[in-house]
Amino acid sequence: MLSRVANTIYWMCRYIERAENVARFISVNLNLLLDMPMEKGNHWEPLVMITGDQKVFEKNYPDYDKKQVIRFLTFDREYPNAIITCLAAARENARSIREIISSDMWEHLNNFYLELSDNCSPDFALSDPHRFFKIIQMRSHLFTGLMDCTMSHGEAWNFARIGMMLERADKTSRILDVKYFMLLPQADLVNTPLDNIQWSAVLKSASALEMFRKRYHRITPRNVADFLIFDEGFPRSMRHCVAKANVCLNRIDGSAPTGPPQNAAEKQLGRLEADLTYTDIDEVIDQGMHEYLDGMQTRLNRVDTTIGTTFFNIKPTADTGVQEQ
Secondary structure (H helix, E strand, O other): OOHHHHHHHHHHHHHHHHHHHHHHHHHHHHHHHHHOOOOOOOOOHHHHHHHOOHHHHHHHOOOOOHHHHHHHHHHOOOOOOOHHHHHHHHHHHHHHOOOOOOHHHHHHHHHHHHHHHOOOHHHHHHHOHHHHHHHHHHHHHHHHHHHHHHOOOOHHHHHHHHHHHHHHHHHHHHHHHHHHHHHOOOHHHOOOHHHHHHHHHHHHHOOOHHHHHHHOOOOOHHHHHHHHHHOOOOOOOHHHHHHHHHHHHHHHHOOOOOOOOOOHHHHHHHHHHHHHHHOOHHHHHHHOHHHHHHHHHHHHHHHHHHHHHHHOOOOOOOOOOOOOO
16 A cells, blocks of 8 residues: 555544543533532633644634634644644545545545534534534544445555544543543542532543443442543553554554564554553552643653654654654
């Protein structure tokens, strides 16, 4: 496969996964506001914190209110991680590799983008945000289903899955990091009903609440972190995402899962999977949750960079070491 094609499909799925995650964060925050006392701080700022782009927001928007945060995260074409920008990039990538993906995938993604680009969409997002962002999530799920059901599971599909899994692992780490480090700094609120509501919101942000309760029943910060980082079977846990990305990488290289790594990307991703397999939540808490998650985000960025240099012939940028399309 041409490196250009592999890079294009890899980033197409990263962009769609990113757009879906942003829509999920907003949707969960809207539901959270129904249970939260309004005097307890600004409930929209943490959504921008998750992206890590507070400086970009504050440069162009005066305040962290509902209307401006939704516009920034959804419709701001100058912001590269906005939903509309991600879908535009995904659509352009899909257009350039139409001979690789199925026609169903292309038609769905094209319609998805055109619907969101409609002039009525901003008004719809503000008048009925619960329905609007649920539609975006369902459109993203449908695209993933079409990819699995209508596209041959060869090299292109495996690159698409790697992009999706790495993006998902990164977003799971970020929502957990924001809760632990920023969202509830007041010690007197820990283990209160308000704290439990927020931890439930963290689980809902990863579509994890029902599966979490099947395993743990009672919500505690330790159990939530353990589930979202280390659960082997839940599809949005960091461990599961990294393991699935590693399986796809092994398929591309034709290497055995238990054999020696064939390249730097396999080595880094395999080491990351091993660390997640043999680390437990008590070690993470002893190290510091924020420090651990920050380190994981850095390592995921390095894996992304190494995949780019190994398979796509892309050099990392000098300032961050992270490459993007």
